[in-house]
Amino acid sequence: MDLLGIYLNDHLAGSTVGTNRARYLARATRGTPTGEVLEPIAREIAQDRRSLLDIMARLGVQARQYKVLAGRTAELAGRLKSNGRLVRRSPLTTVVELEFLRLGVEGKAAGWRTLRPLAETDERLDPRQLDQLLERADRQLRTLEELRFRRSQEVFRGPG
Template sequence: MNAPSPSATSARRSGVRGIDSRLLGIYLNDHLAGATAGTLRAGHLARTSRGSALGRAVGPVAMEIAQDRAALLGIMRDLGVPVRRYKVCAGWAGERLGRLKGNGRLVRRSPLTTVLELEALRLGVEGKAAGWQTLRRLSAVDQRLDPARLDTLLERARRQQSTLEEWRIREAETVLGAMENRTGGA
């Protein structure tokens, strides 16, 4: 197997030493697909829990998740990374299909639905934070990336993780504790 020629390798690079623009485009579009699914899932959870303590906690997080998706699109624009619509559609479709899971109920939400949605959001925000960290490290070699902006996004993701984890634990204890009481502890 032959190694790619230096000219082929440099053709893939963004002009910034060490960053492969083709791979960066794939990476950012994958994050955009996840951000699309996360934005939809967070908005759905905020709507279904509106008026409750959970809704008051998750509503602002859902708005921030939507803002973070917009920030990702802005970063992609700044880097000249084209949006791959098929990946956005895959994120949208995956989130919608996730709502069709069997939960033992035909029309109502299962008590576990909120727990699982909080877990999915928590994992999504963790992935988003990893993406911001990667871009933050790349900002050392690519002047198009604003380190202060990325620090702000990373700190916001950490706050979101904390809020989601707090509510995930509360909901899991409430639901699973209630289930234990219904089954007589068995």
Template sequence: MAEVTNEPDPRLLGAYLTDHLTGAAAGVDLARRIAREHRDMPAGPALADMAADIAQDRAVLIQIMSDLGVPRRRHAFLLGRLAEKVGRLKPNRRLWRRSPMSSVVELESLWLGVNGKSRLWRTLRSAAVEDDRLEAGFLDHLCDRAKAQADEIEALRLRAVEEAFAVPARTRGRTGGRTGGRANG
């Protein structure tokens, strides 16, 4: 039986950051594509700004990895790009053009990615207590920024839900009935 030790393995943080860098590559591609698809719509400017912020967050992650001596792995970048491309292959009941449901699913995916990024910043914030290469105040700022991004994405997602499924704005956020969050039976 393998011996269990409480000694930290410095390679684990590197693997964790590389995994997040993979997700960040997919997130940047997705955010840019969403912004491009909506550029002529009312949400276009907000989505373009968000795509730029998400790209900047990826650059911050790369800088943090460099500061911590974690090498960038080219395969991580390529896997992230591939994941975003594969994510486009979803059933939307339309073969050659976007469905209104596409925006809902894409914004949900982006929201998940931003919340994952938020967990990354929180993890690094915890590590900053012991590692003076990490700046706690800056990580707090990144946590706040990720929360603001997630909130903005959720507002855009709710608008997309209204458009895709003809859900009146007044019913947003209500629960109950057959689809209100409780399992039947």
């Protein structure tokens, strides 16, 4: 259980980063076609984080606040990256952030896939819930990849 606790707390830290980044990106793209698609995904990512906390509670795994704080700090630091612009967002920023979100959702899905076999023998885990979380992660991955690809083509091809 100690190793599972460490594993789940690492996922909680990643989930904190992903939740904050998804909200930030949804706000930054509000009023655009990308923003319209990202807003519900950002809400779902926040819901998935709450699901992780619920699963941890059912398993008796305490959330380690220092890992949550480290996740928040890492996400804020990630906003300071150089994007070739001093004041406003670069067109490249959205591409990179979509890639980052996609990687985060893939990590989240890996966590759900790790827990799913455990649900067969541990009644504290709900196999249906994990199946639903996996299905949602798969849908999020497809949507984020579509957005990322479309935006990258717009940025790198430029005006035709």
